[in-house]
Amino acid sequence: MEHLQYALRDQNSDFYILQVDYTGAESERFYKNELLFESLKSRVSIPTTKQKLNDKSNASNVIPRPKHIRKCDLVLLMPIKKFPLSKEQQEFYVLITETCMGASESVRREALQRLQLDSSLQPMAPTLCTFISDAVKVNVVQKNFVLLVYLMRMVHALLGNSNLQLQSYVHLLISSVLSCCVANQLCAYSSAQNHWALREFAAIIMIDILKLFSNVDKSILPRVLRVYKNGLQSAVLPTIYGCAVGLSKLGGYIIFKFIIPQLRSIAICIETQLSKDDDDVDKQAAIFIRHRLLKMCAPILKTIHSAPDMVSEYIEHYGYLGPGLCDAVVLARIIDELSVT
Numbered sequence: 001m002e003h004l005q006y007a008l009r010d011q012n013s014d015f016y017i018l019q020v021d022y023t024g025a026e027s028e029r030f031y032k033n034e035l036l037f038e039s040l041k042s043r044v045s046i047p048t049t050k051q052k053l054n055d056k057s058n059a060s061n062v063i064p065r066p067k068h069i070r071k072c073d074l075v076l077l078m079p080i081k082k083f084p085l086s087k088e089q090q091e092f093y094v095l096i097t098e099t100c101m102g103a104s105e106s107v108r109r110e111a112l113q114r115l116q117l118d119s120s121l122q123p124m125a126p127t128l129c130t131f132i133s134d135a136v137k138v139n140v141v142q143k144n145f146v147l148l149v150y151l152m153r154m155v156h157a158l159l160g161n162s163n164l165q166l167q168s169y170v171h172l173l174i175s176s177v178l179s180c181c182v183a184n185q186l187c188a189y190s191s192a193q194n195h196w197a198l199r200e201f202a203a204i205i206m207i208d209i210l211k212l213f214s215n216v217d218k219s220i221l222p223r224v225l226r227v228y229k230n231g232l233q234s235a236v237l238p239t240i241y242g243c244a245v246g247l248s249k250l251g252g253y254i255i256f257k258f259i260i261p262q263l264r265s266i267a268i269c270i271e272t273q274l275s276k277d278d279d280d281v282d283k284q285a286a287i288f289i290r291h292r293l294l295k296m297c298a299p300i301l302k303t304i305h306s307a308p309d310m311v312s313e314y315i316e317h318y319g320y321l322g323p324g325l326c327d328a329v330v331l332a333r334i335i336d337e338l339s340v341t
Contacts, residue, residue, distance in 0.1 A: 005330035031108060072335055085123060092228075093124055097131055099156050108150070112157040119163035128158065129169035136176040145187035145195060152201055159208050170213050174220065177202050177209065182231045182242040190281040196288055199242040207249045225250075225258065232262045235269060244289060248296040256300050263293065267320035275320035293321060307333060 043318050085093060099111035115121065121128070132151055139147045155173055158164060166173070180186065181202035187193040206224060225244070231243035243267075247254050270286035305313070309329050315322035 004231070021085055062073055085127065087237060089124055093127055097128075101135075101150050107220075107230070109152075112153055115154065115157035116160045121161065122164055123163055125166060126169050128154075129166070129172040133172040134175050136179055138184065140179050140183050143185055143188045145193045145198065148186060149198055149201075151176065152180055152198065152205060156201075156205055156208070159205065159212060165212060165215055170209060170217070170220070174206075174209060174224070176207050178227055181206065181246050182227060182239050184236050184239055186238075191284070195238070196241065200245055203242070203246040203249050210250075224251070225254070229258055232258070232266065237269065237273065237282055237289060240266060240269065241285055241289050241292065244292055244296070248292065255296055255302075259293070260297060260300060260304075263297065263318045263325075266293065267318060267322075271320040290321065290324065294324050294328045296326060298332045301325060301329050302332050302336075305329065307334075 096111055096114065099107050113129075132154055135151055136148065139151070157178060158166065158173075163240075182200050186195040186198055210221060210224065228243040228246050231239045232241065232247075244259060247258050266289065270289055273282045273286035274290065276283055301321060309326050311323050311326045313322075314326040314329075318325055
């Protein structure tokens with residue numbers, strides 16, 4: 001009725017609507033609308049039909065509106081909906097996390113097998129990845145070596161489940177795995193706990209992540225390489241070992257590109273530790289680093305340097321590691337000749 005009344009007023013026609021005495025909210029709302037219309041009418045002059053025709057005739061004189069200017073519309077954004085887990089899923093989540101972090105190894109194996117094979121874990125995937133990320137942060141600070149091993153086993157089981165879509169949460173797993181690979185200290189008693197094996201295991205898990213998601217997200221590999229490269233330049237020997245192991249898993253080109261240029265600086269770091277008489281953690285780390293570098297770099301240096309291999313040349317290029325690298329390259333050449341014959 002209001003639209004009809006407005007149209008008749010636009011044509012300068014008088015029309016009186018039969019007012020029905022409604023009792024209730026409808027009559028009050030209608031009365032308020034009438035008052036609002038009258039107030040707007042007094043402020044804004046409503047054009048008549050003649051005025052509209054005159055405006056159309058003068059439209060050619062009006063500067064057209066640029067096409068690249070868009071109208072600003074008000075858009076109502078819906079809030080992000082959170083879909084919480086059901087009661088059964090919450091109970092299963094508590095059970096699976098407590099079992100994986102518990103004391104019983106047989107029950108833990110069953111839980112890890114469930115994580116690797118169960119196809120109904122997709123709703124719990126973000127919760128599980130968040131749990132792993134937070135737990136790794138806490139246990140790295142607290143140097144709880146055993147729990148870090150359990151968490152890496154959970155990551156390995158989740159990556160082995162082909163039914164899960166983890167693309168949206170892989171950044172949580174990457175940070176957790178890199179922390180276990182390159183952290184300064186992962187355990188309270190470095191001489192008694194084999195944190196070197198944990199770093200090796202974390203490097204293997206990182207290779208699995210790159211195989212699964214590097215084609216989907218092209219930024220994962222540069223991010224991992226940047227972390228490893230910065231770790232090689234640090235003065236912390238366990239971090240250098242973890243970065244060297246992680247880079248060695250990526251193939252010969254990565255070794256040639258990132259490790260070979262850093263051999264001389266790494267040799268300076270481990271030389272002072274290898275010359276000490278005390279068998280402390282740093283000397284043990286230097287021994288592991290030297291052994292790993294000789295093993296991974298010999299096949300690459302064999303293609304860079306031509307025979308015969310001179311020790312003085314290797315010392316000039318690689319410093320303290322030169323004699324060991326020269327012997328490793330010579331041994332690699334002998335093995336190649338024996339395999340050919």
